Amino acid sequence: MTLPQGFVVRLDRHTRVLDGGRALLGGHPTRLLRLSPRARELLTGRTVQVRGAAGAALADRLLETGFAHPAVKELPPHLGPANGPEPTCSYVIPVRDRPRELDRLLASIRPSEGGAVIVVDDASHHPDRIAAVAARHGARLIRLPANLGPAGARNAGLREVTTPYVAFVDSDIVLAPDTVPTLLRHFADPEVALAVPRITALTTPESDRWLGRYENARSSLDLGRNPAAVRPGTPVSWAPSACMVARTRVLVDVGGFDAGMHVGEDVDLCWRLIRTGRRIRYEPSVQAAHEHRVGLVDWFRRKAVYGTGAHPLARRHPEHIAPAVLAPWSAALLLALLAQRRWSLPAAAGVAAVATARNAEKLKDVERPLRHAARLTGLGTVSALTQGAALLTRHWWPLAAVGCLASRRIRRATAVAAVTDIALEVFEHGTATVRLDPVRYGIARRLDDLAYGSGVWISALKGRSTAALRPRVVRSGQAARARAARLAASTDG
Secondary structure, eight states: OOOOTTOEEEEOTTOEEEGGGTEEEETTTTEEEEOOHHHHHHEETTEEEOOSHHHHHHHHHHHHHTSEEEOGGGSOOOOOGGGOSSOOEEEEEEESSOHHHHHHHHHHOOGGGSSOEEEEEOSOSSHHHHHHHHHHTTOEEEEOSSOOHHHHHHHHHHTTOOSSEEEEEOTTEEEOTTHHHHHHHGGGSTTEEEEEEEEEEOOOTTTTSHHHHHHHHHOTTOOOSSOEEOOTTSSSOOOOTTEEEEEHHHHHHTTSSOTTOSSSHHHHHHHHHHHTTOEEEEEEEEEEEEOOOOSHHHHHHHHHHHHTTHHHHHHHOTTTOOSOEEOHHHHHHHHHHHHOOTTHHHHHHHHHHHHHHHHHHHTTTSSSHHHHHHHHHHHHHHHHHHHHHHIIIIITHHHHHHHHHHOHHHHHHHHHHHHHHHHHHHHHHOHHHHTSOHHHHHHHHHHHHHHHHHHHHHHHHHHTOOGGGOOEEOOOOHHHHHHHHHHHHHHHO
């Protein structure tokens, strides 16, 4: 299947155009892509528009490797089968005892956007209230006699969907008018199985509390400001099921959500879809507002619950669940710094210098290879330090706490990690965006890490496995070089 005529992709903001358009540097993992004269002609500024087989092949490769993303606003509106009037998208809403939230969500759904609206009552304690809200909005109601959890409830609704596309929306979401129509545009790419919006904070009387302001700046469901391909090992490695639009047939073919998972089922679905070769798009230009938890106990408990999904995911996807993924050189640099010896800084500088030299050798055919190599090494160093700090303060905090009792070096490393990441986040977002002073932001950040890390350890202990706690060191071996060679060959054609 190929991209249709008129499909437009735009280079990612981090993709660099080198040597006057003869090469591109970017993607995930970062690589160099050389463009033939024919391919260079297809790149207009930072966009490629499909006007033939060559344009379709180039755009497809740029999407597949993360060099570019669909210019969704420049794609035509989704008009349904054969551009006909038939509804194309149904809504499935799992709910349990949230009549107020359900009423608010249903009021935000425009009937003209698609087919049926299916409310799945997952064994509410007061089912009549849910039924009354569904009836008031003309939604179809499915009552489950026993509580199946979000995954099972969504599957029950999926079995009743007859339209080509289905939107799963949680009851504590409020949809913007353009959210689902814009996400449907992504399905012009025949390889896209799933598309998700940015999850933002819903404004409520309680959302101005300090935890509400923290969640507004750093919600676990908010994947950031930049469009992305959802793929393990990249900045956007999963997509939340709070709001997602999918191809109905593809979801049915993979068995829908894993009903045995009450947390992490959305991560599992994403990774199973990607395993089949399908694409998932994250589209932050449209949003779905989520009512975040703002009570301290409820909020802390929920963060811990998120962590308990680590071991079940490790059993199903052991290759993707590592809490840190490091290249050999960045792992060596991190270990040298953690040692905190007199030789640590010189050793780390030496490792970085060797990495820069190797990168420069790989980039020797482009202009200013040393400059680009130094930039890549710098980015890798920042990533290694960030992941190392997260290990100490989030995933491994119980070990770090014990270590702090016995080692001054561990105390020093943990303190630096705990303070530095908060300072960087406040600097990145700005106090105006966070709307919270650095002290309370820092307290919320550390509580967030303590809760999530506790959940990870609880799941690991119950599962009697450390798979979700072990970092992974990856090497750029022959397989990666072969993928890059295939990519260059297909683009040069």
